[in-house]
Amino acid sequence: MNTLSYKTVSANSSTVKKQWVLVDAENETVGRLASRIALVLRGKHRPDYTPHVDCGDNVVVINADKVRFTGDKWEKKFYIHHTGYPGGQCEVKASNVKFKHPSRVLEHAVKGMLPKNRLGRRLFGNLHVYAGNEHPHAAQNPQVIDLKKIR
Numbered sequence: 001m002n003t004l005s006y007k008t009v010s011a012n013s014s015t016v017k018k019q020w021v022l023v024d025a026e027n028e029t030v031g032r033l034a035s036r037i038a039l040v041l042r043g044k045h046r047p048d049y050t051p052h053v054d055c056g057d058n059v060v061v062i063n064a065d066k067v068r069f070t071g072d073k074w075e076k077k078f079y080i081h082h083t084g085y086p087g088g089q090c091e092v093k094a095s096n097v098k099f100k101h102p103s104r105v106l107e108h109a110v111k112g113m114l115p116k117n118r119l120g121r122r123l124f125g126n127l128h129v130y131a132g133n134e135h136p137h138a139a140q141n142p143q144v145i146d147l148k149k150i151r
Contacts, residue, residue: 009048010050010053011048011049011050011053011055012050012053013053013054015048016043016048016053016054016055018055018056018057018058018126019057019058019143020057020058020060020137020140020141020142020143021040021057021058021059021060021142021143021145022060022062022135022142022143022144022145023037023059023060023061023062023144023145023147024061024062024063024144025061025062025063025064025066025067025106026063026066026067027066027067027068028067028068029067029068029069029070030067030068030069030105030106030109031109033067033106033109033147034106034109034110034112034113035113036147036148036150037059037061037106037110037127037147038110038113038114039150040056040057040059040147040150041056041057041059041110041114041123041124041126041127042056042114042123043055043056043057044056045150052119054119054122054123054126056123056126057126058126058127058128058140058142059126059127059128060128060130060135060137060142061103061106061127061128061129061130062130062132062133062134062135063130063131063132063133064102064103064105064106064129064130064131065098065102065103065131065132067105067106069094073094074093074094074095074098075093075094075095077093077094078091078092078093078094079091079092079093079094079097079108080092102131103129103130103131106129107127107129110124110127111124
């Protein structure tokens, strides 16, 4: 019996081969798209997935201004933050966030689905969201994928 065949292989930063992936967000639901993007950022779609290592891909999302919510969430959903001062809680409607910063709606959803630690902050840096059709990552030659086929 060969004992080397039973050895568990764990990925590390030197053995991971990261790729660039392009996702078109036009007419996609925010939550469903964000969960699939978080899965690719994490690397859970790969056979060499290791929970404590950044083994996911770099994701470029275009047309983030054309995402949609189901129901009437554009008017009833609020993004809440606090300034740090007494009485400094601020609420912003989802439609206002989309009007001022269209990419932040999707960024906020994906960030909430990543781990809340150092690794999650590093993984969030691998996400690049753009409101329009253009992106400056043509030199990385990102591959267009259909996220509906993953898992």
